[in-house]
Amino acid sequence: MTQEKRPMKVLLAAPRGFCAGVDRAIQIVEQAITKFGTPVYVRHEIVHNRHVVERLERIGAIFVDELDEAPVDRPVVFSAHGVPKSVPEEARRREMIYIDATCPLVSKVHVEAQRHHAAGMEIVLIGHAGHPEVVGTLGQLPEGAITLVETVGDAEKFEPKDPARIAFATQTTLSVDDTAEIVAVLQRRFPGIAAPHKEDICYATTNRQAAVKTMAEPCDVVLVIGSETSSNSKRLVEVALRAGARKAVLVEDASAVDWSLLETAQTVGVTAGASAPEQLVEDLIAAIGARYDTAVEELRVTDENVVFKLPRLVA
Template structure:
């Protein structure tokens, strides 16, 4: 953080700063559901409740749940016998719940239903004899989870247009594609165009795999970018959808920065900025947006305007057994 944050705001008239706040922003229905599952599990079973991997990619959310009694672990081996375990919103390979069942662990699956939909599609495509080209980012938990739904060798990762152009499949007439739910809409379109040009018969999913929340947040950033001198995205550095929001703003020709919390703001970034765009990734709570606005108000005479491109009303059901908790 810049030392200038500690400067005396009474030293002179405060500069004006217009805030354009993108909507939709922040929590999506899948993240909301996953967090609620952990909270209700703690309420029902008592602490501690173990969670395999970060429930969502946001340090503030994870730390808050940790204070309530959640223990986050990397692998199932770290979960002791006799305590409940929750699987993260990103999804897990089939081997993980199978191993939990083998050990007699009580588990709750907080996988986003839109990710689960991709898992079921992968199973059906492989059962139909198709080889899947999966567009996503290597090492992302969602990619690992999806690859773990089908036998090894039945799915190939495609990250870039170059990957699509270099691909040499054994059976080019028998291909299908699926995508990670948190990708850049524009980047994915370019990769798909390359795949379709090479493999015209490639089978597409019934509906776009990139989730509604990812698409909506990217559209909202595009709507404010042209009117902004800079865009701040609240989100974690390991959050795919948050990083994509930074890229969307930059692609529109606007400077953009990712911040996890208001404390990460360097006021030097705002020199020459008259209009600042603000948004938040799908795993960042609204509380962090307000925290950033409040900090800006200590140094600037701010005006605030929300720019809404669509209204979201999607909600996902909780797992059976937790609904009544």
């Protein structure tokens, strides 16, 4: 006689998973392989997800850390996170075919930083040191033109050259609430600080965090599918805990779940970062269903219909 499964309510956040920038970046690599044949080289992980990277490797992509690891006679794609200006300059110098898969919303931050710099402004960038997106944004301008601020404490200590001529920008994948706290400090200290025309934190990050906030409070555990290197995925864990979830953990996929976390749980929340394929969500729901008598309810805060065009070279 089979043992009866214990009931488990599963709350599924929506939107979740791939955003338009990630979708575009993956399509760029796929289209480059179709157009130019294999191999196509990609500088850095195209997006921060091992499953995506491994699938693209299987169809002919080779991932490298730096441009000099790619031969000059094969195309190279730059990742969705953006690159310092020196990278396309080097590609042109080496006469390489290169395709820039930088998310258009990251490119918007680059353009605004350049515009402020051209106007003689000092720029504060709110972000995480060492993240590829931050490295790319810092690399748009001469060294020293942008000051990186990571915390409220950094914002309190920041001393500009001229308090009347400063502007701020942000990484696109930050915690909306944490960033608001940092911006509040900067605006209190420097009332004239120039803000982005439109918020830099991207629509996908904002929507995924809003969905988790809606879902978290009744959850005993929230499982966030995403990679350890994914900034927006890690922020979802923090947002879930802040919004009232008893526990929240980042998992690469269903195989990485510590099932002991669910032993006493009655309600589990599931979401996925912007670079995590929907298949991983489906696999996780199936894995929960194999262990429990699940009732799945989707909590949708908004619909997303953003689509970004592909670059001409692969369109």
